[in-house]
Amino acid sequence: MNQEPSPASFDQEREHTRTGMSKASLKRDFLDNLFYIQGRFREVATPHDLYMAAAYTTRDRLLARWVKSAQDFKTTHARTVCYLSAEFLLGPHLANNLVNLGIAETSTEAAEELDLDLNAIIEEEEEPGLGNGGLGRLAACFMDSLSTLQIPSIGYGIRYEFGIFDQMIENGWQVEKSDTWLRNGNPWEIPRPKIRFPVMYGGHTEQYRDHDGRPRTRWVPDLVIDGVAYDTPILGYGVGNVNLLRLWKAEASESFDFQAFNVGDYYGAVHAKIEAETISKVLYPNDEPEAGKELRLKQQFFFVSCSVQDMIRLQFNTVGPLETLADKFVAQLNDTHPALAVAELMRLLMDEHDMEWDQAWDITHRVFCYTNHTLLPEALETWSVSLFERLLPRHLEIVYAINQRFLDQVRVRFLGDEDRVRRMSLIAEDGERRVRMAHLAVVGSRAVNGVAELHSELVKTTLFRDFHELWPDRFHNVTNGVTPRRFMVVANPRLTRLITETCGSDAWIRDLDRLRELEAHATDPGLHERWHEVKIAAKRDLSAWLKHRTGVLLDPEAMFDVQAKRIHEYKRQHLNVLHIVRCYQRIKQNPNHDMVPRAFVFGGKAAPGYFMAKLIIKLINAIAEVVNKDPQVNGFIRVVFMPDFNVKNGQRLYPAANLSEQISLAGKEASGTGNMKFSMNGALTIGTLDGANVEIREEVGAENFFLFGMSAEEVNRRQHQGYRPWELYRGDPELRSDIDLINSGLFSHGDTQLFRPLTDQLVNQDPFMVLADYRAYLTCHDHVAEVYRDHHRWTRMSILNVARMGKFSSDRAIREYAERIWQVEPHPVGGG
Template sequence: MRRIGPPVVKLLDDDVESIKYSLASHLLYSVGKEPINATARDWFMAAAYAVRDRVTERWMPTLNRYYEQDQKRVYYMSMEFLIGRTLTNAMISLGIYDQVKEAIGQLGLDFDEVVGWEVEAALGNGGLGRLAACLLDSMAALNIAGFGYGIRYDYGMFTQHVEHGWQVESPENWLRYGNPWEFARPGVIYPVRFGGRVIHYKDVMGHTRAQWMDAEEVMAMAYDVPIPGHGGRTVNNLRLWSAKSTREFDLKYFNAGNYIEAVRDKNESETLSKVLYPSDMTERGKELRFKQEYFFVAASIQDILARFRKSHDNWDMLPERVAIQLNDTHPAMVVAELQRVLVDEHQLDWHRAWSLTRRCCAYTNHTLMSEALETWPVDLFGRILPRHLEIVYQINHEFLQEVRHRHPGDSELLRRVSVVAEGDERRIRMAHLAVVGSHKVNGVAAIHTGLMKSTIFSDFDHLSPGKITNKTNGVTPRRWLLGANPSLAKLITGAIGDNWVTHLHELKKLEPFAADKGFRAEFAAVKRANKEHLTDVIGQRLGIDLTADSLFDVQIKRIHEYKRQLLNLLHVISRYNRIRSNPMIDLVPRTIIIGGKAAPGYALAKLIIKLVNDVADVVNNDPLVGDKLKVVFVPNYNVSTAELVMPAAELSEQISTAGTEASGTGNMKMSMNGALTIGTWDGANVEICEEVGEENMFLFGLTAQEVARIRIDGYDPVPAINANECLKKAIELISSGYFSPDQPDRFQGIVDVLTHGDHYLLTADFPLYLAAQERVDQLYRDTDEWNRRAILNVARMGKFSSDRTVAEYAREIWNVKVE
C-alpha cells in the first residue's frame, strides 16, 4: 500500500496551506492531540507554536546580525512588561494575520474562540508595564538592538473579581496551562547572593580591595520571549529571570521523613520570582521586594557583561556597546551592582569604573510623588547587601565632596541631594542613586519634566544643567490601532495608504477627510460597530443591558485618589439627581464605564470601587432613569480589556489633579481611536492639546502651578461644597447612605476625604468639570460635528507613537542609530 506523505509545502512558508500543515503538526507533536478530541485551547496552543516557529526563524538571524555588526545594545530594565496577548500581535507583525485566520477557518474552527484562549502574560500592573511593552515593540520596529530584562513572575499582582460590589483578589496564575511563547534557558543561569559579610585586604599592588563572602545563593535562570518588530525583519528578546534554589532538597531531612523541611530552602529561594510586587506592609514583605529587585538586577548585569565580554576585552568600550535604561527606581540598584562587579570582580580602579557605570546608565522617572520614590532602610540594605551599602556610601561621599567643593558651606544643599536620607531612620534614596549614577535622566511628558526640574530634582538640575531631559511617552500604533481597532485601521488605510503603521505622522493626511461627509459617516459606522460589540460583551459578562445610542464615557486606569475616579462619580451622581428631579429632562444618554485595580492594601481605593458599584446598582435599576444613564465597572482591567474598550470609547476621562500624572498613555490610545478627551492640564494631556487643538478637547481645572499655590496657602473644601448645590447634594447622598442603605456610614471615609482637606482638590475643580461636561453634551447633540472633531483627534496623533519616543531615546540618550 502506497504511503501518503505530507502535502508539498515548506513548513515555514506563509501561505494558507503551509500554515494549515503547521497547525496540524503542532496539534499532534507539540500538544499531543488529534483533531477529533482537541479543544479550542489545544488549537490555540498549536496556532501559537505555528506562529512562534515563524517568529523564531527571524529571531536567530537578528541576534546573529547584532553579533556580526557589533551593534550597540540597549538593555531596558523594568519590573513590569505588560505585553498583552502575543498571538495576534505576532501575526500582524509578520504580516500573516489573514493567512492564519483563513487556515484556522478552513479547519472548521472559530478563529475568535481559538485566539481568545490566550492568557495574558501577568508581568505587570499598569502604565509602567504597558509603556515598557510599547518601547520594546518600537525598538524592534526600528531595528534597534533592544533587549528587555525583567522577572518571570509565577503569579501576577492578582486577578480582580467583584463580589457584592467589593474588589476581591485571587491569584493570577497565568502559567497554569504553560506559556508557548517562552524558551527556557537552563544553560543561562547565574548566582545571586544575599547577606554574608565583607572583608577588606590589600592586593599585590597595595590597593585596598573588598571581598563579599559567606553569602546565601539563589540561582537566576533565563526564559526568553521573542519580540517581533513590524515587518518581521527584526525580532528582539525579552529575557525574564526565574529564581531557582541552589539545592533541590536536603537529603538528611528527606531520609528522616521530614519532607517539608527537606524542601524548605528550595521553596524560600524560589519565592523571589513568585509574585509581582509582594506586599510591603510587613517587614518580611519589604525584605522580599528588596531582594526581588536586586535579584533581577544582579542576574541582568552578569548577563550583559558576559555578552559584552564575548566580543570585547577592553572595558573602555563598555559605554560604546552597552546602554542600560532604568525604568523607574525599581532597577536603580544597577548603579551599585555594576560598580561592584567592575571594581570587585574585574579589579578596575574605582574612578575608571565609576565613569563607565555613569556613561552606561540612564534613568526614567515616572512620578513626582514622594511615596512612590523608593527608599530603603539602611539596616535592611546593609543586612541583605552589605557590600552594596559600602559602595553606595562611597558613591555618596564622592558626590557630596564634589558638591561641597562647588558650593562650600551649603549644608542644606548637601542634605537635600544626599543619597542617604538622615532622620529617625536612615534610608537610601533610590531615585537619588539613579540620578547620581546616570548620565541622563528623563521625564515622560513636558509638564512632568518641567516639574521634575522645579521640584523633586531641582537641586540636581542646578548642579548638572541639561542632564534632565524630556522624552514624552508614546504608544505602539501596531497594537493600539492596527490590532485593537482593525475596522478603523482599514478605513484609514483605504483613505491614505498603510504607511501610517510605521510612520504615524502620516495620519496627518486624514485631516482633509474630516470635512468629507461620506468619510464621517463611515467613521461613525466603525465607532457604532465597536460600541455594539462592547455592549454585547458587557451584557454577556456582567448582565448589564446597554444601548449603543448613548455616549460611551470611559475612565479605565489604576484606581487611585490622584486619578480622581471620585470626581467622575460626583458628576454621575449629580447627573442622576438631575434626572430624578425631572424624569422628562432632555439629557444626552450616557454610559459611564470605569475599570481598574486598587492595590490590595489601599483601603480607600477599594472603597471607591465599592462606591462605583453601589452607585451603579442604584442608577441602573432606577426605572425613572432608564437608558438616560448607565454605570458599569469593568473588572480585571488588563491589556485585553483595554483593546476591547478603547475602540468603543467616545469620551476619554483624563481628570487627574494637575501635576500628579506623569504622562498617561490611555489618553493617547483613546484619542488615537477617535475619542475626545475631557481632562485637566496634566501629564501628556497638555501636549495632546498642542497637537489636536484645544477646540477639539474639553480641558478644565486648575493648573499645576495653581494647585501648588493652593496647597501652600492651605485649602478648606467646605466653602466650595456649600457654594455649589450640585456638589453639595451629591456628597449628601453619599453621606446619608442613599447608595448603601444596608450600611449608611459605609462611605464616611470618602466623605471625610472630600470635606476635610481634599488633598487632590476634587471640590475645587468640580464646577469647572461640570461645565466641561455640559460642553460635551452640547457637542454630542451635533453628531456630524462630534465626528469631525474625533477624526481630527485621530489625524493629529502622529507625535504619540512610541516609535518617535524610542527614536528620541536612541539619538539623545542611548547614542544608537535609527534606520
C-alpha cells in the first residue's frame, strides 16, 4: 500500500492532477466549492451543502471537456443529431457523472479522507423527473449513449419547473405531491440568457407580395413569449465527448412586456409574464391516454419552435446556407409530441427565409425522422382543428398544404380509392375535425421506426398499414436499449465488480456484448456463491430501505418477485394481484402447504386522472395490509408497494429482483425497457411474447425465460371470435374464488363495493384479457417456484441472462440509428 509510486503510476498521478482527477485535487476543490459557493465550512455544512459542493466539483470537471467538444464540433461542421423530446427522465446526475468521468473510486476515497460518506452525499440529490416513464427514460439513455459513442448531438426539450409528481401512499391510495426539484437550485445546468427565441401564438395570417412581387404569407400573432436555453452537459463514458441537453424555459418576452408597460398597464404586463411562464411550468403526468389540453399544445409548439430556431441559428453560425441544413442536422422526433416541428421548419424556411415550398419541403423532409412508441388508439395524439387554428393559424395552413400535396400523391397511386384517402388524411373528418399528429410525423419524416421487432411489424401491418404500402422503405425497426452505465455500474456496484473480476476487464461497460465472457463461468461454483452473495446483499439493502419507508419487512432469503412500471391496465398489474390472491388462498386452505417464500414488490405511478389504475394501487396495498400481518401466511408471502417509483428508486429495485414481471397483453407494450434493466441485473423474466420480451427471450434462450400467455396473433383471433370473460370466470373455480375473495370485503374492511369497478370490468369486458391468460400465468409461476428451489439452476440461468444482454445496451440502439437512419459518424474529442 505504502509503496513508492512506480514511474508509470507517478505519471498517471501527475496527469490526474493536471486534469483535476487526483484525490488531492478533488478534496481541495470540494472544500473550495463548499466555501466559495455554499459559504460553508466543513463543520457546519448541511448534507445538502455537501452535495452541492460535490456536484460543483464534478461539474467543473465536465466543463473543460464540454467547451472542447463544442469548439471541435463547431470548427469541423460535424453532422449533428437533434433529439427532440418533450421528456427527458434523467435521474440523479452526480453518481453517473463520477462513473463516466472515471473518478467514482477516487471520489469515494477522497470523501473518506474528509471523513465523509460519498453514498450519503449522492443520496441527497433530488432527481430531475422530467418525464413520465419509458419514453422519457429512453431519451435519457440515448443521450448517454450518444455521448459515449462520440456522436455530436443536442437533446432538445422543456425545462419543466415541476416534473412528474411525487407519489405518496396514504391509506393505500396514491396521493400526488408536486415535485420541487428546482427548489434547492440545480448545479448541473447553465442558463444561457442570451440564447433566447421568440415563440408566437394566436392571431391571424396575411398575404402580401415581397420585393420581387412574389406572394408571401405573414403571421401576425397576438402573443409572443420567449424561450430561454438552459444547458446541461452530458458526458460520455470514458471519453472526452460532452453533448448538450438544451431545455427551454418560457419567459415573458421583453418587447411584449414593454408594450403593455408603455400604455400604463403595469398589472397587465405582470399578468402577461405569469401567463407566459406557465408554459414551461409543469409536465403533463399522463402516460398513454391523450390529454388534449390547450396548454399541452402550447408546450409542444414552444419547445419545438425554440429548437428549430436554434438549429437554424447554429447552421448560420457554422456551415452557412440553409440549403444544406439537412446535411448538418438530422432531427429525431421522440413520438408525436414534437411533430409540430415539421410545420414550424416549413414556416421558418418559407415565411422568414424566403424559400419556395418545394425546396423547403425537400429540406424539412430530409431533416426529420420519427419514432413511434405506442399502438394504443387512445394514446394517439390528435388536436381539434379549431384549437389548432386558434393557437397556430399559420401552421394549420401549412398542415393543409402538406395534406393537399400528400393526398394528391395518394390519389395518383391508388386511383379512385377515396376510402384510403380518408384514412390517410392528416385531418380526421369523422366527428369534430382533428389534426392527426402521427400522420403529420410520418408524412414529414424520411424514416419512421418502432421500438422492438414485434412492435415495428405491427406498426407496418396495423397502425400505418396504408403508409407502409405507399412508402415501404420508410419503415424501420430499432429495438430499444438502456444504458449499462446507470443501470448496472451506478445501480449495482457489487455486480459490476464481480463481472469485471470474472471477465478480467471492465471492457463490457462500453461493449456490452462482452458480457458473453461470463458464459464460460456459468457453472463455476465459486462464481455461483459470489453471484448469490451479490444478489442477497442488494436484497438486504432494498429490504432496509422498504422497511424504513413503508414499515414492511421482507426476508432477503425470499424470492423477490417485482413489477415496477407505470400502473396501467394493459400492463396488467391486476394479473399479478390475482396470483397473489391465489397464493394466499392456497396457504389458507392448506396450512401445511409448502411453497417458496415470495416477496411481491410493486412500484409505479398512476396518471392522476386514471381511476382504474389508482384502484389497482389501492388493491395492492389492501392485500398487503391483510397478508403482511397474518402470521399464517406472512412466512410465505409478503406484499409491498414501493412508493414513488422513479429513476433513483428503480436503481434500488433492479439489483434486488429475482423475478421480473413483464406481463402485458401481447401486442400492447411497444417495447418495455424495465424488462432489460431487470435482466441485466440478474433477474429472470416471467413474461408474455410482447414488445422486447420476444427478443430478450431469443437472446437469453427460451430455457432461461418463463414464457406464458397468448401471442399477439392469438389475442387478435380471440378478440375477433368474440371474447367472453364471464365464461372464464364461471368456468374456472379458482379464478372465480380469487375474484370473489376481492369482492368479499376481506381486503377492504368489509366494504364489498370498493373494488367492484375493477372486478366487474374484469368479468364483463376485460379489455386486456387478464382472465384469458390467468391459468397460463399461474402454471408458469408454479414452474418458476420449482426452478427457484434448485439454487444452482436458478443462478446459472441468472448468469446466462446477464451474459446475453449485450443486445439491450442503448449503445447498440444508437449505433443502429446512427448507421441506418441518421447517417452520422462518431467524432472523438480528445482528452478523455
